[in-house]
Amino acid sequence: MTPLTLKPDAYSLSYGVCPPLVEIDREGEFTFHTPDAHGFDQHRQPAAGSPNPLVGPIVVREARPGQALAVTIEVLEPDRTTGWASCSLHPNLRLPGNALDSYQKDYVEWEIDLEKGTAWSSELSRFGREIDIPLRPMLGCLGVAPGLQETRPSIDCGRFGGNMDYPRIQAGVTLYLPVLAPGAYLFAGDGHAVQGAGEITGNGVEVSCAVGLRVGLVDMHISCPRGEDEEVIFCVGNAEPLEQAIHLATHEMKIWLGERYGLDERQVGMLIGQQVNYEIGNLVSHGFSVACTMQKRIFMS
DSSP: OOOEEOOOSSOBSEESSOOOSEEESSEEEEEEEEOOTTSBOTTSOBOSOSSSOEEEEEEETTOOBTBEEEEEEEEEEEOSSEEEEEOSOOGGGOOTTOOGGGOOOOEEEEEEETTTTEEEOGGGGGGSSOOOEEOOOEEEEEEEOSOSSOOEETTOEETTEEEOOOTTOSTTOEEEEEOOSTTOOEEEEEEESOOOGGGTTSOSSBOOEEEEEEEEEEOOOOSSOEEEOSSEEEEEEEESSHHHHHHHHHHHHHHHHHHHHOOOHHHHHHHHHHHOEEEEOOSSBSBEEEEEEEEGGGGOO
16 A cells, blocks of 8 residues: 655644545544644644644544544654753642742753664753764554544543653554544654653654555544554553543553453463563543553463
């Protein structure tokens, strides 16, 4: 299948049912460029509004609630040599002296070396040596319409996916998103060259990106996002407080282990109690993101 190149005239700042950028029957492949979180493109020119401008929606005509979209990230690469990020810890962390009413983001610029696969900032040279951070490009935003009559801002996350800022959502991953409105209405954006767990300064190293997605409709009934890469399967809970996000992710993993590997409830309990791991996505938006992960190798002979 030859990928279709998308060149949007406008970008969305919300997830919801709206005029489609493109329509497919059941599956398709796409390439496009995403602006950074402030709307600047690969030439550092203003191309969209802020925050987190989204490419989309991709409408899947046959999609109906009770099914899921399988979205595989085949390409994800920064497409310029500079990015930016805040170095101010976010008030959601509730650290001493870090109140919301006095919070101001202190932005710094990062240089991105695409050949070496690293990012660095002159601010870090004050240590007397260069500190290079390996790139790990990821998409902060990947989600569908939350319902037929519902829209959510591009900074939000929920059972529809959205601004999860989960570092595992990178090239090679397949994310399964529940269809919550006929047509699904898929959106993508918010590329990061690298980001730590939680996005605790409110940013990864924000950068425009070249993206390639494969999108397909699958008969999978899910309550929140699921995903997999070569290493793990995972389920993402997006909710507030953090304990509720953990609950949702763990419950979805319990169901998926039974469905995927034919385990009964007792066997699921045995494995999940000893092999589960939790990874943190977004901690700074409206709702937190926690992934419950399970290594695939334990099911391989």
